[in-house]
Amino acid sequence: MYSVAINAGTSDSGAAYFFVKLNSPDCEFNVMVSELELERLRSVGDARWLARQSVAAGKCLGSSAFWSCQDGRLTVLVGPDDEAWEVCFSAPEALVNELLQEIARARANWPQ
Template identity: 35%
Template structure:
C-alpha cells in the first residue's frame, strides 16, 4: 500500500479515560487521529509485523468516527485503515512502524 510521508515524527498519547478503554491520539504537524480501543486489544499491535498487507493480513483493533480500525504493514510503514473492513476502507494513513511499536508498548504498560 503506497503512502504519503507526513514526516517521520508522529506523537502518540494514550488517555486512560476509564482504564479498560483508552483514547489513542496520533498527531503529526498537519493532522490528528483519535482511536478508541480496549487496552488489551492495543497490546496485540506488538504483532503488527505479521499483519503484512501484501498477504492481505490486518489486525482489527479499535474504532474511529463510528467505524472499525484495521492495522497493517507494508515494507517499513504501517497503515491505519478506517472503515467497514480492511478492503473497502474509507480513510487510511501511513505512519512509521515505530509509531505502532510505541502504541503497543504503552498499552502493555497498562495491562
C-alpha cells in the same frame, strides 16, 4: 514528528477503553480500543496488509480500524473492512516501537 499516546478512560456507555492518539505533523488520529483490542495491537508489526493480515482493533469515526505494516509504513485503515476503507492514517513503521512502549505503559497503569 510522529508520536503516539494512550490514555485509559470509559466509553459513552461506561465501558473501560483505551484512547490511542496518533499524531503526525499534519493531523491527529484517534482510535478507541477495548482492553482486548489493545492486546491485539501488540502483533501489528507482523501484520502485512498485502497478505491480508491486518489487525482489527478499535473504532474511529464510528467505524472499525484495521492496523498493518507494509513497506516501512504503519497504516491504520478505517471503514467497514480493510479493503473498503474510507479514512487512512500512515506513519513510518518506526512508530510501532513507540506504540508498543505506550501499550506496556498503559497496561502497567491500568487499574485492576
